[in-house]
Amino acid sequence: MSIAKQALPTRTRLNIAWGILVAATGIGWWFGHAAQGDGAHNPIALAGVIVTAFFKAWIVGVEFMELRAAPRWLRHGYDAWIVAVAAALLWISLR
Amino acid sequence: MTSSRRIPGELGIWLFVAGDLIVFGVFFVLIAFGQRQSTDVFVQSRAQLDLWIGVANTLLLLTASWFVATAVERHRQGERSACARLITLAMLCGAGFVANKAVEWSGKLQQGITPATNEFFMFFFVFTGIHLLHVLVGIGVLGILRGVSRKPEAGPHDLRTLESGATFWHLVDLLWIVLFALLYLL
Amino acid sequence: MNPPATQVAPDALFTKSLRFCGWSGIAAIVLFILGGMVLGEMLPPLLRANDSPAEFVRKVNEHLMSIRIGSVILMLSFALFGPFGVGIAAQTRRAEQRPVLSYVQLVFTACGTMVALLVAFTWALMAFRPDEYHPSTVQMFADFAYFLAVFSVPVFGGWCVLIALPILLAPEGRTPFPRWVAYVNLWAVLLFAPGQLVLFFKDGPFSWHGIVALWIPFVAFFLWILIMSMQLLKVASQPDPIPQA
Numbered sequence: 113m114s115i116a117k118q119a120l121p122t123r124t125r126l127n128i129a130w131g132i133l134v135a136a137t138g139i140g141w142w143f144g145h146a147a148q149g150d151g152a153h154n155p156i157a158l159a160g161v162i163v164t165a166f167f168k169a170w171i172v173g174v175e176f177m178e179l180r181a182a183p184r185w186l187r188h189g190y191d192a193w194i195v196a197v198a199a200a201l202l203w204i205s206l207r
Numbered sequence: 208m209t210s211s212r213r214i215p216g217e218l219g220i221w222l223f224v225a226g227d228l229i230v231f232g233v234f235f236v237l238i239a240f241g242q243r244q245s246t247d248v249f250v251q252s253r254a255q256l257d258l259w260i261g262v263a264n265t266l267l268l269l270t271a272s273w274f275v276a277t278a279v280e281r282h283r284q285g286e287r288s289a290c291a292r293l294i295t296l297a298m299l300c301g302a303g304f305v306a307n308k309a310v311e312w313s314g315k316l317q318q319g320i321t322p323a324t325n326e327f328f329m330f331f332f333v334f335t336g337i338h339l340l341h342v343l344v345g346i347g348v349l350g351i352l353r354g355v356s357r358k359p360e361a362g363p364h365d366l367r368t369l370e371s372g373a374t375f376w377h378l379v380d381l382l383w384i385v386l387f388a389l390l391y392l393l
Numbered sequence: 394m395n396p397p398a399t400q401v402a403p404d405a406l407f408t409k410s411l412r413f414c415g416w417s418g419i420a421a422i423v424l425f426i427l428g429g430m431v432l433g434e435m436l437p438p439l440l441r442a443n444d445s446p447a448e449f450v451r452k453v454n455e456h457l458m459s460i461r462i463g464s465v466i467l468m469l470s471f472a473l474f475g476p477f478g479v480g481i482a483a484q485t486r487r488a489e490q491r492p493v494l495s496y497v498q499l500v501f502t503a504c505g506t507m508v509a510l511l512v513a514f515t516w517a518l519m520a521f522r523p524d525e526y527h528p529s530t531v532q533m534f535a536d537f538a539y540f541l542a543v544f545s546v547p548v549f550g551g552w553c554v555l556i557a558l559p560i561l562l563a564p565e566g567r568t569p570f571p572r573w574v575a576y577v578n579l580w581a582v583l584l585f586a587p588g589q590l591v592l593f594f595k596d597g598p599f600s601w602h603g604i605v606a607l608w609i610p611f612v613a614f615f616l617w618i619l620i621m622s623m624q625l626l627k628v629a630s631q632p633d634p635i636p637q638a
Contacts, residue, residue, distance in 0.1 A: 222573055
């Protein structure tokens with residue numbers, strides 16, 4: 113997917129990113145709806161909300177903040193934050 | 208064409224971003240701990256939030272980020288007036304976020320819900336409040352960026368300023384994305 | 394008007410003074426660790442905002458001598474904020490042709506140093522005669538000290554903003570410190586900001602004994618002093634980045 117995206121002009125990539133973000137907002141809401149219906153004890157719903165949120169944050173970083181074209185250490189540093197915080201939240205919420 | 212990799216904006220803004228991400232990471236962990244320890248309080252309190260205001264705010268910031276990213280791209284292609292217009296639209300989205308927040312908070316306060324009500328609302332008001340400060344600063348930064356793109360003559364560091372300011376704005380957006388999920392959706 | 398860069402003689406007094414200012418900052422950190430952390434019981438906080446007044450008196454009495462000695466050392470630490478801060482202003486001033494921002498920065502340096510000195514004063518007073526004061530007075534001295542330290546965000550935050558501004562606005566080739574230092578200062582402002590919340594909470598992370606309102610601002614503050622002190626020492630040890638007066 114990343115190779116195909118690299119070939120696209122920037123404007124198109126930004127539009128697609130926005131579309132993905134809006135759709136992901138809906139998906140996150142759906143997970144949350146499921147979570148709240150069950151009194152927040154549904155692990156799949158909890159995980160879904162957290163993972164969706166950090167996926168969205170990742171898209172903002174890679175596409176809007178232009179980390180796609182940034183030096184690798186910067187890009188990987190951001191990836192590391194995304195993974196570390198998401199993992200921490202998942203562990204706290206689900207253990 | 209292989210793009211030579213360069214830091215968007217300048218190193219310093221990314222130091223700031225990294226710092227902010229660490230601090231908010233701590234905030235997110237605190238919320239998750241609170242949720243874990245006082246699940247019932249959190250669930251009941253969360254039910255009193257207006258989800259649609261949260262969703263609207265998320266969409267406003269996402270769209271504002273799109274405006275800002277597109278504005279920077281336009282500027283790179285020499286369309287400085289288009290850049291300025293897009294930044295103005297982003298600022299309007301930001302203003303909409305602030306107005307929304309005011310409506311939401313005043314509604315809560317009128318219902319007698321304050322940061323002292325319980326642990327959930329303490330986190331809710333304090334963390335969305337700190338984020339709101341970021342939004343206000345972000346709108347100010349966007350104003351500076353608009354000024355840069357409207358200068359009669361382009362300067363040698365315009366792109367650096369624009370990219371750095373845009374990076375800060377996107378940071379504001381992504382922090383809200385996670386805050387929204389943890390406070391409204393979980 | 395200005396002699397060409399290559400003909401300006403190196404200013405030995407400036408270099409030495411700046412080095413003194415940089416070391417002042419480092420000394421301030423070491424003295425704080427000794428006086429505020431090891432002896433003074435300020436950090437980690439011995440006292441809590443939701444302790445009863447009687448509890449305050451009891452705890453202070455238990456650690457009376459170490460708090461008193463710690464307070465004296467704290468005085469020294471905080472007094473060194475003066476030279477530390479002035480060193481920074483002396484360098485940022487050189488990037489301005491008709492300095493204004495550096496003068497504002499100096500005022501914030503003075504205010505910050507004064508506020509910090511009052512922290513040490515108050516901490517000492519708290520341990521002066523805790524059995525004779527009304528217990529809520531002992532409690533108030535502790536409140537006073539912590540409020541001075543963390544509720545003063547506009548002072549310390551303003552100080553950092555006024556370091557960042559002359560750096561970011563400096564013309565090309567005349568930056569007093571590297572640009573990333575300006576951003577670190579702005580980040581410091583963000584980290585100090587939650588201290589303003591101590592007025593609204595007596596327990597939890599936003600109280601004056603809490604993670605967010607006490608630990609984060611204090612750790613950030615002394616890290617900031619460390620970074621700025623090292624920058625001062627770096628300027629003092631390298632060929633002059635700003636050759637003109």
